[in-house]
Amino acid sequence: MEKLIVDASKPKWRINLKELWAYKDLFYILAYRDLRVRYAQTFLGLAWAFIQPLATLTIFTVVFGKVAAVDSMGVPYPLFAVCGMGAWTYFSFVLNQSGNSIIGAQEMVKKIYFPRLVIPLSKAVVGFVDFGIAMIFIAVLMIYYQIAPSANIVFLPVFVLLAIISALSVGIWLSALTIRYRDFQHVVPFLVQFGLYATPVGYQAKDVIKRLPEWATTLYYLNPMAGVVEGFRWSLLGGDPPSQYAYYSFTVVIVLFLSGLYYFKRVERVMADIV
Amino acid sequence: MSSDIAIRVEGLGKEYIIGHQKSGDLRSSFAEKISSALGRNKIKESFWAIKDLDFEIKKGEAVGIIGRNGAGKSTLLKILSRITEPTTGRFEINGRVSSLLEVGTGFHMELTGRENIFLNGTILGMKRAEIKQKFDEIVDFSGVEKFLDTPVKHYSSGMKVRLAFSVAAHLEPEILIVDEVLAVGDAEFQKKCLGKMDEVSKNEGRTVIFVSHNMGAVERLCDTGIHLERGKGIYRGEIDSALNSYLNNSKLNEGEYFDHNSEKETPFIKKVKVNTSLPDQIHQFGEVLEILFSINIPFELNDPALSFQIIDQLGVPIVHQWYFDKDLGNFCTNGEQKIICIIEKPRLYMGNYSLNVFFSEKKYDTNIRLLNICPFRIEMTKAREEFPWNEGACKYIEDSKWILDA
Numbered sequence: 025m026e027k028l029i030v031d032a033s034k035p036k037w038r039i040n041l042k043e044l045w046a047y048k049d050l051f052y053i054l055a056y057r058d059l060r061v062r063y064a065q066t067f068l069g070l071a072w073a074f075i076q077p078l079a080t081l082t083i084f085t086v087v088f089g090k091v092a093a094v095d096s097m098g099v100p101y102p103l104f105a106v107c108g109m110g111a112w113t114y115f116s117f118v119l120n121q122s123g124n125s126i127i128g129a130q131e132m133v134k135k136i137y138f139p140r141l142v143i144p145l146s147k148a149v150v151g152f153v154d155f156g157i158a159m160i161f162i163a164v165l166m167i168y169y170q171i172a173p174s175a176n177i178v179f180l181p182v183f184v185l186l187a188i189i190s191a192l193s194v195g196i197w198l199s200a201l202t203i204r205y206r207d208f209q210h211v212v213p214f215l216v217q218f219g220l221y222a223t224p225v226g227y228q229a230k231d232v233i234k235r236l237p238e239w240a241t242t243l244y245y246l247n248p249m250a251g252v253v254e255g256f257r258w259s260l261l262g263g264d265p266p267s268q269y270a271y272y273s274f275t276v277v278i279v280l281f282l283s284g285l286y287y288f289k290r291v292e293r294v295m296a297d298i299v
Numbered sequence: 300m301s302s303d304i305a306i307r308v309e310g311l312g313k314e315y316i317i318g319h320q321k322s323g324d325l326r327s328s329f330a331e332k333i334s335s336a337l338g339r340n341k342i343k344e345s346f347w348a349i350k351d352l353d354f355e356i357k358k359g360e361a362v363g364i365i366g367r368n369g370a371g372k373s374t375l376l377k378i379l380s381r382i383t384e385p386t387t388g389r390f391e392i393n394g395r396v397s398s399l400l401e402v403g404t405g406f407h408m409e410l411t412g413r414e415n416i417f418l419n420g421t422i423l424g425m426k427r428a429e430i431k432q433k434f435d436e437i438v439d440f441s442g443v444e445k446f447l448d449t450p451v452k453h454y455s456s457g458m459k460v461r462l463a464f465s466v467a468a469h470l471e472p473e474i475l476i477v478d479e480v481l482a483v484g485d486a487e488f489q490k491k492c493l494g495k496m497d498e499v500s501k502n503e504g505r506t507v508i509f510v511s512h513n514m515g516a517v518e519r520l521c522d523t524g525i526h527l528e529r530g531k532g533i534y535r536g537e538i539d540s541a542l543n544s545y546l547n548n549s550k551l552n553e554g555e556y557f558d559h560n561s562e563k564e565t566p567f568i569k570k571v572k573v574n575t576s577l578p579d580q581i582h583q584f585g586e587v588l589e590i591l592f593s594i595n596i597p598f599e600l601n602d603p604a605l606s607f608q609i610i611d612q613l614g615v616p617i618v619h620q621w622y623f624d625k626d627l628g629n630f631c632t633n634g635e636q637k638i639i640c641i642i643e644k645p646r647l648y649m650g651n652y653s654l655n656v657f658f659s660e661k662k663y664d665t666n667i668r669l670l671n672i673c674p675f676r677i678e679m680t681k682a683r684e685e686f687p688w689n690e691g692a693c694k695y696i697e698d699s700k701w702i703l704d705a
Contacts, residue, residue, distance in 0.1 A: 053418050294384070
């Protein structure tokens with residue numbers, strides 16, 4: 025017999041993983057809905073998922089590769105850039121989606137109970153599609169340029185996991201903050217745009233760091249994605265391992281994740297009243 | 300806790316801070332924090348939607364929660380459904396719960412009927428395998444099998460409701476919490492749904508908590524009732540006595556509906572008042588009856604429509620009147636629009652009545668329903684000599700001619 029006790033005098037900071045697991049079907053179906061609806065009534069359909077990254081890649085190749093002629097570790101620039109874009113695209117997608125996710129689901133939130141974490145989590149699942157497409161781009165370009173992945177590829181899962189956690193942590197923070205402060209709806213697009221340049225996606229971090237004072241380097245690596253993108257590319261293409269500063273990034277990711285969960289749980293209690 | 304109790308509620312309370320339910324922007328929130336740090340804290344008005352509520356519900360019991368608008372019925376259901384958390388007190392629930400505060404929660408217009416069955420079912424807490432197993436039954440009950448692979452946006456609103464209710468009707472919880480969901484859908488389908496709910500509570504022995512303004516439905520479905528008034532439980536017992544408690548209490552004391560929330564930037568109904576010919580919301584049969592509305596309009600509306608029903612004690616609508624602005628004259632674009640409906644020669648017979656008021660508008664998809672507000676009473680003061688007026692003899696008196704045909 026299921027038994028439920030709700031007591032106002034007892035704080036509830038614990039994340040009920042068992043419950044979250046019990047709601048896994050909801051999680052899948054919300055992700056499925058997002059995917060189905062995303063290209064509904066478009067002429068090109070799923071092709072858009074390829075066109076968008078291709079366009080970004082082309083712009084990067086022209087601006088950074090040709091005009092600015094950045095050092096691409098001796099690898100053809102498009103391959104260099106697409107390896108940076110892989111992790112970044114995923115991160116920016118989840119960021120864009122989860123900020124508004126709870127507001128977008130407010131009709132549900134006001135009418136039925138489910139662990140609210142399912143909403144931002146399902147956005148992280150939807151992002152896997154774009155991530156998969158980025159991986160296809162990487163594979164195609166590697167074959168085209170006849171470049172084999174480096175032996176570091178065994179570390180790739182670690183950096184993929186870090187990318188997921190970092191996207192989730194910022195996503196959870198933003199989804200909870202946006203409920204109370206709609207200001208964050210305007211902050212997110214700016215964050216994504218700014219982050220693209222503040223993350224070593226189209227260039228190598230070391231080329232920037234050598235022109236920065238020590239404090240600015242620290243600041244640079246407080247960007248959770250700086251270390252992740254660097255490590256992601258390193259595990260695919262080899263070269264210099266991520267600098268010791270990258271550990272700042274990793275620490276930031278973990279701190280953001282845990283604090284995000286804590287803040288989300290706090291807001292969750294009154295979510296239906298304030299959304 | 301003894302094993303035959305399904306729900307136990309102890310000292311339950313929910314406090315809302317008036318004017319602060321809506322999420323603010325960063326600036327106003329910082330400003331508040333600064334002023335409170337400086338000790339210049341404005342006294343916030345708070346309001347207890349529910350206070351010190353205690354009750355128990357036995358397994359297999361069908362309980363109707365009754366009370367006026369704002370008595371705390373919806374808040375209670377929201378707390379028991381875990382949509383929001385109580386401010387004080389605790390409750391225990393023994394058994395698998397499904398709550399149905401709306402049919403079709405989460406429906407997505409771009410998805411097909413088939414996909415929406417899975418989506419909605421999962422949202423209501425069913426497992427995928429469970430939905431698969433009941434799929435044919437759900438489709439059968441809804442009667443939309445032909446359009447199963449059509450996006451729901453092409454459905455008529457009746458079809459959407461059918462599909463949504465069919466999913467809900469196939470939940471198999473031990474405890475079912477249902478809000479006013481029967482107000483949608485056509486009469487025949489409503490009957491089918493009431494039948495289904497009856498079956499659930501009476502034959503299958505499940506615990507049902509039911510909120511409705513339709514007193515007839517409450518009476519039919521429920522064994523016992525809880526009468527709420529201003530957030531407090533004032534009667535708990537047999538359904539007939541609970542209904543009497545409600546009817547006696549809600550009679551004539553509050554003639555006017557007024558929305559105190561002055562901050563909303565959405566269209567909403569500020570005030571509704573029935574102008575009766577006699578004091579204390581008592582109206583003389585046949586006299587001119589006026590119904591006054593005041594609507595807050597923050598921006599230019601798109602096809603606004605206002606309508607109201609006059610309902611009798613049991614919640615049965617007797618009269619329906621409407622105002623479509625595109626047919627009759629445009630509402631103002633900003634401010635407060637007052638509008639009066641004058642019924643020159645009302646024919647409502649002696650009895651207690653109240654209003655259901657509806658307001659809709661397309662631009663912001665406004666859809667407001669105020670149910671069972673502004674109670675008033677019709678009296679037949681001009682006595683007849685031949686026989687007394689009997690309450691309940693009819694609902695209205697028609698103008699007619701009698702002719703003796705030789």
